[in-house]
Amino acid sequence: MRKIKIITVLGTRPEVIKLAPVIKELEKHNSKIISKVVLTGQHRVMVDQFLEFFQIKPDYDLDIMLKNQTLFDVSSRCMERLAKVLEKERPDLMLVEGDTTTAFIASLCAFYLKISVGHVEAGLRTHDKYRPFPEEINRCLITVVADLHFAPTKRARENLLKEGIDKKKIYLTGNTVIDAIYAIAGKDYPVKNKQLRKIDFKNKKVILVTAHRRESFGGSLLSICRALKEISAFKDVEIIYPVHLNPNVQKPVQKLLNNRRNIHLLSPLDYESFVYVLKNCYFALTDSGGVQEEAPAFGKPILVMREVTERPEGVDSGVARLVGMNSERIVAEAKKLLFSKSAYDKMAKSVNPYGDGHAAERIVKAIINGFR
Ligand code: UD1
């Protein structure tokens, strides 16, 4: 039997984390599959540290990142350079993940060359064009182009069915981020980050913060920073905030929150250090997609600094709450969790609506069966 040639395209930190389990699983089936990896390089430092950790060696690195890049920069550079690789390699299938511009442009390139597309983490929707921006439209467009849709949850599957996607092309797999996190969650490893080692996780209430969405640049990010300042004045609180490298995030956050004793502004953390903080924090305050999926696995309450989410499962199961980006609301919700034990206990429950750690196996099995 002829081997199936698969090219996996990735570009940003969450794509590496979520595609690493799939790439490893593809490698296990090398008698049936030729697997190649293309890194667009939409992120640089933030992907290089993760590729090394997951031991992924891309066959191509398109190295597209520019400082403070626009969506046009990412799209045009990615399209031009990826087209050449695809024309040369002509795979049977291309795999993309989620909703980044790397994933969308890669799907479009594949379509232009009549290459089949498999979409990992398909079917997430807010039904709000600009929230998150541009991710909501990126993932809708990938759905239109994709041939195989790997839906992480039942809700995601229903969204795809409502859009008229053939049910035979949808596979309910769970989210591969749970595969990634389970692979390290039970391990006892030394924490690499020196600043983290100084923080008293036992006696302090540690709040993990991340924020990077394009739609919050400007006023909303300033409002988030104001809230963090107020929260840092509460007793026994330590705030750990690994700051995204985007200059639109770095500049205001460093300007407003630097030099506060209990706000620790860190460089982006390696995955093990991040998971260590998530496992040991009191709660998380975030606008990240991936963190919304990971926090419930550790029973950590999570306040989501967004108006809408494409991951309603955490909210429905009571472990996540949408608090928006208004500073008074963020402070009020954080105060509840810090000072009301009953409010805290209600949210601190280990539920796992996003997967069981076997998503990558299901995805690769579906691909092999599909090409039989
Ligand atoms: C991107 C994705 C977003 C995803 C996020 C994960 C798009 C449009 N956005 O947003 O969906 O949630 O990644 O983090 O696809 N930078 C560095 N070094 C790095 C990475 C980024 O310096 O390693 C800086 C650069 O100045 C770069 C900027 O961050 O221009 C923005 O990067 P970009 O990928 O365009 O946007 P993100 O906000 O990271």
Ligand code: UDP
């Ligand atoms: N993450 C990490 N180090 C950090 C911040 C995040 O390892 O300093 C991980 C986190 O565990 C999650 C992923 O990065 O799996 C989320 O990435 P991000 O928030 O950049 O993107 P999103 O999920 O919002 O697309």
